[in-house]
Amino acid sequence: MINRFNNLTSKEWLPFQKSWFKFTDDETLYRQNIRFFIQFDDPEKEPNLLFWGSDEQLKTIKILQKELGFNLFVPENSKKADTFQFVLIDLRSFITGNRSFDNYMIIKNQTLELIYGLKNKILHRRFISIQISNIYNENVFFPFAWDLAKTISSFYSLKDEKTGCLNTGQVSEKSDYFKTSGNLFYGLYFRADEKSQYQANSFAYPFFENTCQIKADKVLFDDFPSWYILKPKPRKKTEILHPAKYPEDLAEMHIKAFTKEGENVFDPMSGTGSTQIAALMLNRNAYGTELSQFFCNIANERCKNLKSGNNKSSEYKILCQDARKIKPKNFPLIDYIITSPPYWDMLNMKGAENQAKRIKNGLQLNYSENMEDLGNTSDYNQFLSDLTNIYFNLILILKPGGYITIVVKNIKKKGNNYPFAWDLALRLQKKLILLPESFWLQDDISIAPYGYGNTFVSNTFHQYCLTFQKPVL
Ligand SMILES: C[S@@+](CC[C@H](N)C(=O)[O-])C[C@H]1O[C@@H](n2cnc3c(N)ncnc32)[C@H](O)[C@@H]1O
Incomplete structure (x- = not known):
């Protein structure tokens, strides 16, 4: 197959498509990006790269310029170039410290001004990549990366997102409030294409509010990792029947962090x-x-078997019902909720990941044909509203100061990117306090060469674990 996008072989193309990577150094990060997004050896397209970052980072780019051979531009001289094949922006060193929110607003506007101004210069179907972190500072979490991505997506196509995981080891600090080790950042990917809409002109206000941590009862937390690789144990016969279960290990590590023995845990979509x-x-x-x-029968049966074995004192109750109709009188006050919803109607999409294998083994592809099943709602906004209402309703059974963790991922459907995790966080933030994210990383699925030779489409192997706290009034 002809590779019109870059000059990588399919073997070289593949590793870049994994949606998370262990970050080692800037030089490797930049080299991988430049090698992927620039078509070297194409006489028709002059490989012009625009870079914006700190002076230190620019030095690294200059080393790569010598090694790879491209024309380098910076914002100050960008007017001199007619076209760009790739725009690489690194904001990680610009948004730090105690004034990170004010800092962010300035940098955000400069970024928007810069890339909006490039709208006629970025070659058709070529990319902008922005490296940026979310920041948690003095118990206030602000998802700068998601906010910037949502804003830019109003005038360039949001194509993808990768997470860089810093291998700095676990910080073993204790904290009064829940926080993650924060050792990760995002690579956001936008494309100039026929879907890019350039009419936006006022971008200043943030999508995500600067939610103030309303002080709950202090709970001493061990520092929680912001990323972890979990390989699910082989599933038993009945568990395989379910198209999308999460590993018990994932639930366990969260339950350990958020509750004590004897407390009450809840999942509205138990699978x-x-x-x-x-x-x-x-x-x-x-x-x-x-x-x-x-x-529901499978879940109850599994609990019954476990209880008859080694677990005597704790109790369980799983009702077969629509989560929209949960009534506080049916359950005790809950200390912690951990759950994962249907990922919109993706299981109904022909050719969705993992479907061919299930068809071959005669297994069911979706959860049910029931129209109350949220996995059968095809309208994205309707799906989001229904889901949001389910979680808002759960606030009634959650104790004040209690936590809720939701496992989700951003979704790619028919060439479009739906940032489900960010959209859900944005909506839930109206009534719940958004806390720093952590990622369950998958490393046991083989990488598929989506888009080979044509465009960048990653394999999404990072699942967001979004945690919120119910405010104490
Ligand atoms: C991603 S799965 C959850 C898997 C579960 N965490 C596990 O490990 O087995 C989502 C579940 O939500 C259920 N579901 C969908 N719509 C629902 C609704 N309206 N009320 C309750 N459950 C629903 C589906 O039947 C499915 O089992």
């Missing part, structure tokens, strides 16, 4: 009961709902 199994194993009480009678 095969992974949350409840993890809770019972840790001597917590386990509650929940599940729409599908079939999966």
Whole structure:
């Protein structure tokens, strides 16, 4: 197959497509990006690169310029170039410290001004990449990366996002409030193409509010990692029947961090009961709902078997019902919720990841045909509103100061990117306090060469674990 996009072989193309990577140094990061997004050896396209970053970072780019051979421009002399094949912006060193919010607003406007001004210069279907972190400072979390991505997506196509995981080891600091080690950043990818809409002109206001940490009862937390690789254990016969379960280990590490023995854990969309199994194993009480009678039976059966074995004191109750109809009178006050919703209607999409294998093994592809199943709602905004309402309703059964963790990922569908994780966080922030993100990284799925020779499409192997706190009024 002809590679019109860059001069990499399919073997060289693949590693860049994994949506997370262990960050080692700027030089490697920049080299990988430049090699992927610039078509070297193309006599028709002059390889012009625009870089914006700190002076130190610019030095690194100059080393690569010698090695790879491209024309380098910076914002100050960008007018001299007619076209750009690639724009690389590194904001990581610009937005730091105690004044990071004010800092961000200035840098955001400069970034928007710069790339908006490039709208007729970036070659068709070529990319802008922005490296940026979210910041948690003095118990205030502000997702700068998501905010910037959402803003820019109003005038360039948001194509993808990768996470750079810093291998700095675990910080073992204790904190009064929940925080993650924060050792990661985002690579945001935008494309200039037929879907780019350039009419936006006022971008100043932030999508995400600067949510103030309303002080809850202080709970001493061990520092929580911002990324971890979990390989699910082989699934048992009944668990394989479910198209999308998460590993019990994932639920366990969160339940350990957010609750003590004897406390109450809840999952409104229990599936095969992974949350409840993890809770019972840790001597917590386990509650929940599940729409599908079939999966609800599996979940209850698994809990029953576990209880008849080694777990005696804790209790469980999983009701077969629509999570929209949860009534506080049916459950005790809950200390912690951990859950994962359907990822919109992706299981109904033909050719979705993992479907061919399930068809071959005669397994069901979606959760149910039930129209109350959120996985059967095809309208994205409707799906988001329904889901948001389910979580808002759960606030009634959650104790003040209690936490809720939601496992989700951003979705790519028919060439468009739907930042489901960010959109959900944005909506839930209206009533809940958004806390720093952590990622469950998958490293046991082979990488597919999506878009080879044509455009960049990553394999999404990072799942967001979004955590919120119910304010104490
Ligand atoms: C991603 S799966 C959860 C998997 C679960 N965490 C596990 O490990 O088995 C989402 C679940 O939500 C359920 N579901 C979909 N719509 C629902 C609704 N309206 N009320 C309750 N459950 C629903 C589906 O049946 C499915 O089992």
